[in-house]
Amino acid sequence: MLMLEGPYSSRGDGSESGNPLQQAQGEAQPAIEVDALTFSYPDGRKALDGVSLTIREREKVALVGPNGAGKSTLLLHLNGILKGQGVVKIMGSEVGDGNLGLIRSQVGLVFQHPDDQLFSPTVLEDVAFGPLHMKLDEEEVRGRVKWALAQVGMAGFENRVSHHLSLGEKKRIAIATVLAMQPGILALDEPSGDLDPRARRGLIRLLRALPQTILVATHDMRLVKELLPRTVILDEGKVVVDGSTEELLEHTELLEKHGLEAP
């Protein structure tokens, strides 16, 4: 039943035919460039150890690896929340203190727990938060809130109180809070975790329809198989594998070595 929507049906943007890597290297510009990024937490634990990675525009990439591999830490570097040694470039410009506002409007970071992302009393205020802090005028903000909620299938939820929403609804609205900023890149941390099958299915459909460059940190290999043609395995702060999901899924021993399993 679930396989009706095969892994490469690619309704989204139609760019995933053939080998995604070759396709991407053809003409698309790099959206995310990470070069020799190293980061240690204050307690001395090394979370990232010389990570280098290039993701091109409109690519959809999985970032997988065992717990504590550094996936979330890497995502937090993409918009300058954390600053390690090395270079992170977004759409060609290096992330630094001077351009954080711009970078953060280009990289939409969706946190693992929607209760952390939805911090306002109502859905409207949460979705409006990003656009308001981009200093857009109010009419534009209202328009974007409406548009973003419609994008995630939550139109009309403006005045709902976040506490009373289901987890699936919260996850969608968390995505809307960053879509409202109209970023070119979406970075999602465990978007399908804890969701029941129906909500999970809806989420996959939603992510597939989004035109953005997408990087998803996850353990959900079925989601990876269906949605993300390229996979990067991170283990102990290092990129150990970077390649096509289809090929990778055949190397079960490699997956198991890094604490993963084929779907």
Place this chain on the structure above:
Amino acid sequence: MTHFHALDQYQEGNSLVHRLDPRVKLVLTLAFVVAVTAVPHGVWVSLLLFLGTIAVIAALARVPPILIFRRSMIAIPFALAAITLVFTVDGTPLATLSVASRNVSITHQGTVAFASILTKSWLAVLAATVLATTTSFPDLVAAMRALRLPKVMVAIVSFMYRYIFIIADEALRLQRAREARSASPRSTAGGSLLWRTKILGGMIGSLFLRSYERSERIYSAMLSRGFDGTIRTMGAEKLRLSDLMISVTFIAYLLAVVALGTIYMEI
């Protein structure tokens, strides 16, 4: 999954009171509290009129009076702190007690002052209860913001509302986990008092740590959406003429009741 709902006082409705602009409701509630305070001690006519006012508003809002009454009781213990007035205000003695070989008099004036303070506190809490019952919390927060209360303070209130339920849910889960591990084959479930006390300490510590970590994640989420230290929110809607007229009328009424009380006192 169970939720903690007891903290949400708001009762949905579509009455005149529910539809009144939250800013107006907030200001009028504060005005009501000030007016109640301004009534001299012992002028029961005014206080009775104020009680009647609350009753009329509650009826208009179609909120069960018993609900308002029960909720308003919460603040009474605090008002009892004024009991010392009974002994400390000078005046006509009603009774004299001998405490530790000293005479302490209960005075008429002291009793009136105490009863007045108790009644006034209760009326103030009643007004606040009606406000909280007929206005959703997000609306109240927006009203505070529109009335230019300090932004940081409003933000704290807003975060408190958003996260108090989540923290309460977490506490509930911790409590369940404790109960699940406190079964003893011989005694009744629950564990010994000492054991439970120890666990409670751990629970409080754990809740604090979780909340602290959560606050860091929330802050990251705010930064990620462009937060730069300045809280930006959407502007408020314009006040309707009818709301404005209701405000003026109600404030005039409050002044009249206070004036009545003051004149009553003079006679």
